[in-house]
Amino acid sequence: xxxxxxGTPGTALKYRTDNKSYKLQTGQTxxxxxPLHNEYGLDNFPNGTNAVVAVISYTGYDMDDAMIxxxxxxxxxFGHGTIYKTKQINLAEGQGRGRGAVTHMFGFAPGGxxxxxxxxxxxxxxxxxxxxxxxEGDIIAASHTVVKDPQTGEYIxxxxxxxxxxxxxxxxxxxxxxxxxxxxxxxxxxxxxxxxRLRIPRxxxxxxxxxxxxxxxxxxxxxxPMPDMPFSESGMQPDVIINPHAFPSRMTxxxxxxxxxxxSGALHGVAQDSTPFKFKDQEGQTATEYFGHQLKRAGYNYYxxxxxxxxITGQExxxxxxxxxxxxxxxxxxxxxxxxxxxxxxxxxxxxxxxKGRAKGGGIRVGxxxxxxxxxxxxxxxxQDRLLNCSDYTKAWxxxxxxxxxxxxxxxxxxxxxxxxxxLRVRCRRCSHKxxxxxxxxxxxVWEDKSGxxxxxxxxxxxxxxxxxxxxxxxxxxxxGIRLNFKVxx
Numbered sequence: 001x002x003x004x005x006x007g008t009p010g011t012a013l014k015y016r017t018d019n020k021s022y023k024l025q026t027g028q029t030x031x032x033x034x035p036l037h038n039e040y041g042l043d044n045f046p047n048g049t050n051a052v053v054a055v056i057s058y059t060g061y062d063m064d065d066a067m068i069x070x071x072x073x074x075x076x077x078f079g080h081g082t083i084y085k086t087k088q089i090n091l092a093e094g095q096g097r098g099r100g101a102v103t104h105m106f107g108f109a110p111g112g113x114x115x116x117x118x119x120x121x122x123x124x125x126x127x128x129x130x131x132x133x134x135x136e137g138d139i140i141a142a143s144h145t146v147v148k149d150p151q152t153g154e155y156i157x158x159x160x161x162x163x164x165x166x167x168x169x170x171x172x173x174x175x176x177x178x179x180x181x182x183x184x185x186x187x188x189x190x191x192x193x194x195x196x197r198l199r200i201p202r203x204x205x206x207x208x209x210x211x212x213x214x215x216x217x218x219x220x221x222x223x224x225p226m227p228d229m230p231f232s233e234s235g236m237q238p239d240v241i242i243n244p245h246a247f248p249s250r251m252t253x254x255x256x257x258x259x260x261x262x263x264s265g266a267l268h269g270v271a272q273d274s275t276p277f278k279f280k281d282q283e284g285q286t287a288t289e290y291f292g293h294q295l296k297r298a299g300y301n302y303y304x305x306x307x308x309x310x311x312i313t314g315q316e317x318x319x320x321x322x323x324x325x326x327x328x329x330x331x332x333x334x335x336x337x338x339x340x341x342x343x344x345x346x347x348x349x350x351x352x353x354x355x356k357g358r359a360k361g362g363g364i365r366v367g368x369x370x371x372x373x374x375x376x377x378x379x380x381x382x383x384q385d386r387l388l389n390c391s392d393y394t395k396a397w398x399x400x401x402x403x404x405x406x407x408x409x410x411x412x413x414x415x416x417x418x419x420x421x422x423x424l425r426v427r428c429r430r431c432s433h434k435x436x437x438x439x440x441x442x443x444x445x446v447w448e449d450k451s452g453x454x455x456x457x458x459x460x461x462x463x464x465x466x467x468x469x470x471x472x473x474x475x476x477x478x479x480x481g482i483r484l485n486f487k488v489x490x
Contacts, residue, residue, distance in 0.1 A: 005329045006081045007047025021084045022332045026077040030327040031265040032274045048329040054238035055322040062243040066221035073239040079330040083200040090193040105190045109144035112160035128175045134167040141165040173198040207335030214255040228311040259324025264294035352392035352468035392468035399428035401460045403485040411447035432458030
């Protein structure tokens, strides 16, 4: 999980220009480490936290790979992180004038109106004040139009109007830094682009992802109150509870060994060597025995087990619990970046179905497997809601005689315009025939198309509710010479 870790991406963060970087606020040096850890100077780049981990099935919130976090550990800063985002505002973008011509400048328009509410977030230079908290819709910069005076060579504003640039993200952020970006020609033209670095604090929330260094990844499922956490005889409470079922099938024995090594290292105040090559398989020379003797010298159980007491009832638990210190990493997969919600929103013009993509406000597709799951749950009627009502529900006219969508068309009144109180008359062109001059058809059956030609018949049409994409399919197949025939029962 090393490449997904929220760690310390660099020491000179002030001078970096990443679009997005993740930083762990409360990194620690690991108790269990490789021999070259110090030689590489990895303590300058901490990427995790030493956590007291208990292997126990406690409540139902640690099922599968979920983990329970001690709420007090969370409040002390366990796994707290920050995201740094960079946004650019370029005034030259979208300007129609000649290349390189300055038409805008940052700052308030000289002599123009400056409202007090603008100054809530902006400084005297028209840019957001460093350290300012920004929420969606807040003004992040101000600019005004300018023209170059040919006599003096100065840029002057004629209209006195200030244009505002706003912060568009829904998540609150702090302005960390603003950089003025010069031009490539080296001239002294006014600044046309700025780079704003935003700092977004991200405390762990339910749904965020953590992992030990052995790939035992899990999702935070509950921040459990400290008084309800199990505790040992010495009063020690775990920071993290992980389910024992996460181990047998995955065989991550290294995490058990790290738990022993971390516990003994913390008790004796030494950094433990984590490499497997240090130990042998012969009796008396295994890792378990080496760290077990250290634990025994410190007055703990040789195997790292401890009797624990329920934090809710206070009774001793029926089995001794395996407790130790494991270096836990916070990963960059956070629920705040992934959750997707949609009521109504944009649709695909071609099919009328909801657009895809979280960034565009799209929906999540109900596919074939989801359909099977709904049927298996006995909720078949829900499919009509998901696949029709909330998707591309359309009302369309259909001819009952010939069973086609394609041949129906609105009939125009005698004078080319329909009166408001007259019911919409839709007729099927295919099932009707042209009226001959001096014909005997009843007047009520005669209708005109948009070209003024008179037709009779074709009134056996009805309105049906269908998916919009069905009509699209009908047209596509018709283009290939295939005609669909729909039967409509009364």
